[in-house]
Amino acid sequence: MVLVVGLNGSPRHPGNTEILLNEALKGTGKDAKIVRFDLAFMDVAPCQACEDCFKDGECVLTDEMGKLYDLLEKADVIIVASPIYFSGMSAQTKCVVDRCQALWVRRHLLKLNRRPGVGGIILAAAQPQAKFDNALSELRAFLIGIGVRPTGSITVGGLERRGAVSERPEALSQAFSLGQELVRSFNSPGP
Numbered sequence: 001m002v003l004v005v006g007l008n009g010s011p012r013h014p015g016n017t018e019i020l021l022n023e024a025l026k027g028t029g030k031d032a033k034i035v036r037f038d039l040a041f042m043d044v045a046p047c048q049a050c051e052d053c054f055k056d057g058e059c060v061l062t063d064e065m066g067k068l069y070d071l072l073e074k075a076d077v078i079i080v081a082s083p084i085y086f087s088g089m090s091a092q093t094k095c096v097v098d099r100c101q102a103l104w105v106r107r108h109l110l111k112l113n114r115r116p117g118v119g120g121i122i123l124a125a126a127q128p129q130a131k132f133d134n135a136l137s138e139l140r141a142f143l144i145g146i147g148v149r150p151t152g153s154i155t156v157g158g159l160e161r162r163g164a165v166s167e168r169p170e171a172l173s174q175a176f177s178l179g180q181e182l183v184r185s186f187n188s189p190g191p
């Protein structure tokens with residue numbers, strides 16, 4: 001059984017991000033235990049940089065981020081999906097990313113290893129030639145920072161309308177393949 005955590009950073013329902021994420025989650029197969037979080041509908045405050053987590057890797061804020069920490073630590077596969085907002089990830093996604101400073105502390109200051117895990121990134125944007133580099137590089141840094149190996153990503157432009165991606169079979173199939181590939185890569189990490 002592979003534990004898969006999906007993070008949906010779009011407030012639109014059914015958003016393009018959500019639809020792509022769901023395809024990727026389907027691609028992880030029937031043996032996966034899937035937990036999906038819709039970040040836009042959770043009560044998660046931004047990191048206050050209080051540095052309290054520096055001593056033990058625990059965040060002092062008490063909100064719904066508490067539901068995520070444990071699963072993000074245990075997940076075999078993490079898929080983070082965000083719409084592109086002003087050439088970056090959405091604020092809802094970034095909020096959760098920054099609160100994972102507590103997990104970064106565990107890896108990099110407290111030297112606590114994480115079990116092996118792989119991560120994937122999904123980005124949706126309106127412009128056909130949208131700029132994905134910023135969000136890709138930040139989300140890769142996020143995955144590496146919390147101790148997960150970034151293994152694959154898909155970026156889909158040309159998605160203006162809510163749910164437009166439902167009419168893009170090639171994008172849906174790319175998302176499904178990403179899910180498959182992440183599980184394959186988790187099961188055979190290579191050298």
Ligand SMILES: Cc1cc2nc3c(=O)[nH]c(=O)nc-3n(C[C@H](O)[C@H](O)[C@H](O)COP(=O)(O)O)c2cc1C
Binds near residue numbers: 011085126127160
């Ligand atoms: C605040 C905001 C900023 C956006 N900025 C960009 C942008 O910089 N580039 C782009 O291609 N699309 C941009 N978009 C469009 C969304 O990325 C696009 O509609 C995407 O499909 C939304 O995904 P969703 O349906 O999952 O919410 C923006 C949308 C919003 C609401």
